[in-house]
Amino acid sequence: QQQVKQSPQSLIVQKGGIPIINCAYENTAFDYFPWYQQFPGKGPALLIAIRPDVSEKKEGRFTISFNKSAKQFSLHIMDSQPGDSATYFCAASLDTGTASKLTFGTGTRLQVTL
């Protein structure tokens, strides 16, 4: 119940394309869904996040779509650039009252080609 399933494992798109990464969860107690971007040699960095009472959130070229009834959410990257080449992790958070526990997906390695 604590798992977050992420697909695809890897993705190659051309510059300007719109890669889509999908995640699914089981635990309806999760109350915050962030996406992290990780470059080689760096730790994951928060990219964008959404709460389950919202169906879509946009920040710049990044959009999260959230389907509460299906327990699925996805990341769309508009007008993708070679600099977006990185590994992307979805996550789901459970607030225990004393700390926030993040459960991560397995990651999607994105390559944006010229």
Add this chain to the structure above:
Amino acid sequence: ETGVTQTPRHLVMGMTNKKSLKCEQHLGHNAMYWYKQSAKKPLELMFVYSLEERVENNSVPSRFSPECPNSSHLFLHLHTLQPEDSALYLCASSHAGTGNYGYTFGSGTRLTVV
């Protein structure tokens, strides 16, 4: 710099050695976390500290021993490790109990056990 600093960046240790990983945050957060990142596996939560108290020990072997002397510093003491413990160890921090669930990660310590 993300505001969370981890040292050392790289560590090679023998199975009989004792070493420590250090994490420091200057973000005013009051919860700190250790995660393990291995190839092709989700990030694994190891330990959670909230307000300097350990609130989670995620079935981690006793050869890993965390210490949180204050809200800005977190250590992971290592002894008699196994080769399968080789991984990237990530520290993160967040606000606890405020509804702001975003983690800030450090760049990690790449640990190799020989």
